[in-house]
Amino acid sequence: MNEIYLNLPLIEWIGYLASTLVFISLSLSSLVKLRIYNFIGSSIFSFYGFYIGALPVGIMNLLIALFNIYYLRFLLFKKERFSLVRANVDDEFLRHYLLYHFKDICRFFPDFNLNFDKRNGQVLLALRDAKVAGVFIVSNNEEGRSEIILDYVTPEYRDYKTGRFLLQKYREQFADVNNNRLVCESNNKTHIRYLKKMGFEQVGEQEYILQM
Template structure:
């Protein structure tokens, strides 16, 4: 089976190439968890490749890397993290700095975002570090989401999950009953957060009722 060729390259060589690509991709990940998962997959293939070609040092070393990744992933998923939301005050200097620093990345998800006066804002803290920024415009009992941004290293859905579970209480002083957005770029994320497709002024929106 391993002698079988694909495009003139043996299956064994393809395993080596695939392992190299996975390890390389893992190094581009800003999320530590994603880095660990990709690196784990690459190390599994490299370990397999090493044993198949009879190179014990390669096989054993990558097997140990597999064990290290599994240990760290188990530790990450089992770690109890502390989340907290803080309402953003007008002209908050930290917000101004973060919006400027992540301006280009924010533009990839919210190309039309613009910070305006009288918007409601929330910082999501994760282990006392700012992990997410939420900004919206109140329209009576609804809130139009202008920005729901997780910093690159925190994109594992935990920030959004905590945000939307605590949003009703966080916005209790403003009598917000539902939140919605026009953006469909993050449809998978919105659906995971409990949003459903709806219509507003004959335009498609994603909406979530705050129960």
């Protein structure tokens, strides 16, 4: 650990790495990702503290790492109760939810308008342990296509479970021979990664389709 890199010992670089990971963890909205980054950072910090003889640093971060393991076990393996609620496009609660999250929604759907075309619109709300985790708004069109107006998941539930649940329920309740393709347009890298994870295939510059 005495090797020198850019005029600093390797052990100091390890300390900076641990600090960076802990800092990044505090900026994450997903509880699972926060715990994972914080666990890695605190584990490295614990090693750093013990190595340089700073026992308070080593012991404290070891305890933080153990707490992260405990909560990660709870977050990853707890049995959550999912349920689906169908809402009206003019529902007052829906509008309140969209207004509250509007700024974050525009990160992924920059063209989303609260006064979206409500004709033939279907609204599904995903609940996790009785809390609203996401909203799915689709406009059913002709020629077997349904265009996704909004597929938004509340930040703390962005672990793909909510998205899969909504798509599964949409398939069960709305997919048939006259409605067999979900279409979504996006140019946001994070959202595109999510779409591909959900099984969408790119068919145009910004168009993605999921065969149902």
